[in-house]
Amino acid sequence: MILNLQNIFKDYYQEKLVVPVLKDVSLSVEEGEYVAIMGPSGSGKTTLMNIIGCLDLPTSGSYELAGQDVLKLKDKELSDLRLSSIGFVFQSFHLMPRETALENVSLPLSYTGAKKAERKVRATKALERVGLGDRVNFRPTQLSGGQKQRVAIARAMVNNPKILLADEPTGALDQKSGEQIMELFSKLNEEGVTIVMITHDAKVAARAKRVVRIIDGEIHEGEGDAIS
Amino acid sequence: MFENVRLSFQGIWSHKMRSFLTMLGIIIGIAAIIAIVSTIRGTNEQIKQNLVGAGENTVEIALYQGEWQYEMSYQGIPAGVPLITEDVLDSIREIDHVENVARYMIRQDYNVVYHLNTGLSGGYVTGVDANYFDTCNYIMKEGRGFTEADFKAFRKVAILDEDSEEALFQGESAVGKTIEIKQEPYIVIGVVTKAKQFEPTINSIEDYYMYAQTSAGSVYVPDSTWPIIYQYDEPQNVVIRVENTDYMTAAGKACADLLNANLSVSDDTIQYKAKDLLEQAQQIQELSASTNMMLIWIAGISLIVGGIGVMNIMLVSVTERTQEIGLKKAIGARKTKILAQFLTEAAVLTCLGGLLGVLAGVVLAYVISYLSGTPVAISVGAAVGAVIFSMVIGIVFGVFPSYKAANLNPIDALRHE
Numbered sequence: 001m002i003l004n005l006q007n008i009f010k011d012y013y014q015e016k017l018v019v020p021v022l023k024d025v026s027l028s029v030e031e032g033e034y035v036a037i038m039g040p041s042g043s044g045k046t047t048l049m050n051i052i053g054c055l056d057l058p059t060s061g062s063y064e065l066a067g068q069d070v071l072k073l074k075d076k077e078l079s080d081l082r083l084s085s086i087g088f089v090f091q092s093f094h095l096m097p098r099e100t101a102l103e104n105v106s107l108p109l110s111y112t113g114a115k116k117a118e119r120k121v122r123a124t125k126a127l128e129r130v131g132l133g134d135r136v137n138f139r140p141t142q143l144s145g146g147q148k149q150r151v152a153i154a155r156a157m158v159n160n161p162k163i164l165l166a167d168e169p170t171g172a173l174d175q176k177s178g179e180q181i182m183e184l185f186s187k188l189n190e191e192g193v194t195i196v197m198i199t200h201d202a203k204v205a206a207r208a209k210r211v212v213r214i215i216d217g218e219i220h221e222g223e224g225d226a227i228s
Numbered sequence: 229m230f231e232n233v234r235l236s237f238q239g240i241w242s243h244k245m246r247s248f249l250t251m252l253g254i255i256i257g258i259a260a261i262i263a264i265v266s267t268i269r270g271t272n273e274q275i276k277q278n279l280v281g282a283g284e285n286t287v288e289i290a291l292y293q294g295e296w297q298y299e300m301s302y303q304g305i306p307a308g309v310p311l312i313t314e315d316v317l318d319s320i321r322e323i324d325h326v327e328n329v330a331r332y333m334i335r336q337d338y339n340v341v342y343h344l345n346t347g348l349s350g351g352y353v354t355g356v357d358a359n360y361f362d363t364c365n366y367i368m369k370e371g372r373g374f375t376e377a378d379f380k381a382f383r384k385v386a387i388l389d390e391d392s393e394e395a396l397f398q399g400e401s402a403v404g405k406t407i408e409i410k411q412e413p414y415i416v417i418g419v420v421t422k423a424k425q426f427e428p429t430i431n432s433i434e435d436y437y438m439y440a441q442t443s444a445g446s447v448y449v450p451d452s453t454w455p456i457i458y459q460y461d462e463p464q465n466v467v468i469r470v471e472n473t474d475y476m477t478a479a480g481k482a483c484a485d486l487l488n489a490n491l492s493v494s495d496d497t498i499q500y501k502a503k504d505l506l507e508q509a510q511q512i513q514e515l516s517a518s519t520n521m522m523l524i525w526i527a528g529i530s531l532i533v534g535g536i537g538v539m540n541i542m543l544v545s546v547t548e549r550t551q552e553i554g555l556k557k558a559i560g561a562r563k564t565k566i567l568a569q570f571l572t573e574a575a576v577l578t579c580l581g582g583l584l585g586v587l588a589g590v591v592l593a594y595v596i597s598y599l600s601g602t603p604v605a606i607s608v609g610a611a612v613g614a615v616i617f618s619m620v621i622g623i624v625f626g627v628f629p630s631y632k633a634a635n636l637n638p639i640d641a642l643r644h645e
């Protein structure tokens with residue numbers, strides 16, 4: 001088991017008012033799985049992803065990632081865990097606008113202390129893996145939305161993370177680019193990459209091997225087809 | 229580290245105008261400091277040159293009472309101060325780095341030297357020994373110097389310097405003519421001039437009082453004839469010439485100590501002291517340095533204001549780049565990485581400002597020097613110090629924005645649109 005969330009609660013506080021967002025969420029993911037977390041807007045998907053991605057801590061519950069008890073880690077150790085084990089893909093790409101595709105993909109490698117030459121080789125390989133071997137020196141402004149998202153995926157994959165976390169990866173893309181990104185995800189999963197993808201789109205979720213529904217902060221697995 | 233510097237330059241370059249305006253406070257502060265320091269050094273160099281002359285390396289050792297030179301003409305001859313013998317002069321000559329030594333008596337008297345009806349007002353009468361002119365770097369311009377016979381036979385012969393010749397003879401030749409010193413007739417046998425001509429640079433009325441006293445004019449007589457004019461022998465002064473300027477202070481002190489060993493005065497404030505021109509120069513320098521210190525403080529305030537400007541822009545930059553910071557933290561950058569990146573950026577910014585400030589300061593120093601006539605003396609130490617100091621300012625004022633950046637919550641930062 002690569003990821004094991006048990007009885008996770010997450011409350012937000014708004015002017016002394018407690019807003020419960022996640023209510024007793026339990027979820028475990030095996031290595032090599034392709035899971036879609038699906039739910040309507042405001043249901044707590046991003047909140048859940050932030051917790052899975054070690055960007056946020058739950059109010060209560062337990063969380064184990066790659067054998068480590070995440071809730072016991074210090075800030076520095078959380079940074080290192082994200083660097084080594086998690087690849088993030090966001091709806092709005094979050095690329096450095098002034099850097100080339102290659103430099104963007106190299107960014108996580110610079111935090112691992114990899115040598116310049118090694119960074120270049122690995123970043124180039126990652127870009128080739130997402131089909132952008134011919135766009136290495138392009139800047140984000142010179143790339144289409146789909147291409148930008150593929151650069152972001154290359155960046156997420158460059159450190160060979162344990163899991164790829166994607167929050168609405170097709171949310172900002174047109175139909176066709178979205179399709180291509182979904183094909184890329186399927187291909188990566190076939191190559192053995194564990195993927196957890198968040199979406200509110202049933203068609204997108206259908207590409208995953210397993211679908212978990214989240215409604216109003218509660219997980220509904222398996223009973224899915226009734227809702228959509 | 230290198231990566232951070234590259235990123236910093238990229239950031240600065242992509243906001244050229246903003247970066248320049250941010251650096252302006254630092255540029256102005258550093259430029260002012262460099263210009264002030266250069267002007268101080270230039271002025272000091274000039275004071276030193278004026279006082280010490282162009283490498284004459286002579287030190288006068290005279291009798292003092294407390295802080296003031298002992299004036300025979302007003303105070304009479306002090307008891308317990310012996311005449312300086314040849315033996316004493318020989319031992320002075322043995323002092324390290326002393327090249328030559330001479331002994332002399334001097335009085336500044338009013339209206340005692342006349343040629344016909346023309347008087348020398350405020351001039352000096354100096355009784356000298358045979359070594360005097362050589363020691364003080366005088367050469368004969370006209371006529372001859374004193375001979376042994378002049379000393380032995382108590383001949384009433386006199387030598388003028390150019391100032392007293394001009395005052396008494398107004399352009400006529402003086403050699404062979406007779407002058408009166410306290411009603412004693414003396415025949416002028418020669419005129420001396422400085423071997424090296426050195427004109428002090430006079431920029432102000434203070435400079436004039438400082439340096440102009442030496443041009444009142446002197447009349448030299450053989451010291452053996454001194455009692456003819458002033459009735460008694462009297463304690464003498466000594467002048468030494470040393471190998472180079474650096475030895476003036478030490479040799480002068482050693483010489484004064486040697487002379488003081490022979491004193492048996494009841495008033496122990498009466499002492500021989502070296503008229504150390506270097507020391508005097510230093511005192512004047514310290515005086516001007518302390519007034520300029522204030523200017524440096526003012527420039528320092530400009531640097532602090534500049535630093536606050538840098539802090540302000542860094543805070544704006546942190547806000548603008550919230551997404552970038554959030555993304556970096558999300559993909560695994562440690563806090564310290566973010567901190568280092570922003571600190572480097574602040575340091576590079578102010579360092580660049582410091583460099584531009586040094587450039588502007590050098591230009592400013594040349595302009596000031598051109599307008600005021602003082603020499604330029606750019607201090608490399610001050611330039612290097614200024615750049616380092618601006619870097620420190622960047623780091624100090626960059627700490628708060630960088631700390632803020634490093635502690636951004638990546639979730640909030642990523643949500644920031």
Ligand SMILES: Nc1ncnc2c1ncn2[C@@H]1O[C@H](COP(=O)(O)OP(=O)(O)O)[C@@H](O)[C@H]1O
Pocket residue numbers: 012013014019021039040041042043044045046047048
């Ligand atoms: N920082 C926060 N403070 C307060 N409420 C929040 C915060 N973040 C999210 N929420 C609330 O939590 C709920 C779930 O948000 P989110 O996880 O972003 O939903 P989704 O991604 O499924 O659209 C929403 O009602 C949202 O308003």
Ligand SMILES: [Mg+2]
Pocket residue numbers: 045046
């Ligand atoms: Mg969301």
